[in-house]
Amino acid sequence: AEIVIVPDRAAAGALVADEIAALIARKRDAVLGLATGSTPLPVYEALRSRLAGVDVSQVRGFALDEYVGLDPAHPESYRSVIHREVVDPLGLDPARIRVPDGTLDGIEHHGEIYEAAILEAGGVDLQILGIGTDGHIGFNEPGSSFGSRTRVKTLTQQTREDNARFFDSIDDVPMHCITQGLGTILEARHLVLLAFGEGKAEAVAGALEGPLTASLPGSAIQLHPHVTVVIDEQAASRLA
Numbered sequence: 452a453e454i455v456i457v458p459d460r461a462a463a464g465a466l467v468a469d470e471i472a473a474l475i476a477r478k479r480d481a482v483l484g485l486a487t488g489s490t491p492l493p494v495y496e497a498l499r500s501r502l503a504g505v506d507v508s509q510v511r512g513f514a515l516d517e518y519v520g521l522d523p524a525h526p527e528s529y530r531s532v533i534h535r536e537v538v539d540p541l542g543l544d545p546a547r548i549r550v551p552d553g554t555l556d557g558i559e560h561h562g563e564i565y566e567a568a569i570l571e572a573g574g575v576d577l578q579i580l581g582i583g584t585d586g587h588i589g590f591n592e593p594g595s596s597f598g599s600r601t602r603v604k605t606l607t608q609q610t611r612e613d614n615a616r617f618f619d620s621i622d623d624v625p626m627h628c629i630t631q632g633l634g635t636i637l638e639a640r641h642l643v644l645l646a647f648g649e650g651k652a653e654a655v656a657g658a659l660e661g662p663l664t665a666s667l668p669g670s671a672i673q674l675h676p677h678v679t680v681v682i683d684e685q686a687a688s689r690l691a
């Protein structure tokens with residue numbers, strides 16, 4: 452992987468936004484893999500100026516994951532977050548941006564349907580990734596198989612605690628999610644992993660330098676030929 456250590460989040464956002472703008476300039480119908488959570492926000496922020504005046508009408512996007520059983524209209528559903536932070540401010544076509552369907556009705560088919568939609572779009576050109584303190588990417592929690600596809604998973608207690616900040620209380624954080632699998636993520640043509648802060652240092656070191664192990668799902672990125680890692684000094688502090 453190419454590892455870039457940046458002074459702060461804004462610098463990371465600028466760097467990755469430049470990369471995405473260049474991609475869209477050479478491929479008008481680029482397919483973006485969109486992460487949620489706090490980490491990618493500086494990227495989406497920086498993209499506002501980079502894409503002002505650019506024709507983004509053909510850009511497509513696929514979110515990594517969604518909570519299961521949360522009303523899609525809830526402000527913290529990933530559908531809501533992607534629309535609020537990405538689709539609306541960047542002026543993307545909502546019909547071209549998909550988020551896994553976490554509604555319970557027919558949930559057993561939603562993974563397959565999502566995989567088919569990604570394939571039909573020609574695959575993801577650039578996948579933005581954050582990493583959980585427990586080493587998850589997407590919501591592939593420890594124990595996820597490297598070949599896994601989009602499916603329902605149970606969130607770990609750690610992840611529910613980490614994400615409680617988005618909800619009134621931890622009891623409101625859903626127990627389950629639907630997430631692209633590690634196998635799905637590895638098929639994107641370019642992975643861009645971002646991480647900030649001391650709390651991510653261990654997960655980053657494990658993902659980049661540890662053994663390939665399902666106990667640290669982020670280590671799967673070592674199998675990918677084109678990975679860019681953009682991290683601050685704190686997140687880089689446990690690297691050899």
Ligand code: F6R
Nearest residue numbers: 486487488489490581582583589
């Ligand atoms: C979000 C996702 C997760 C987050 C991870 C880090 O779509 O797939 O893997 O990237 O939980 O979350 P933050 O960025 O909030 O620290």
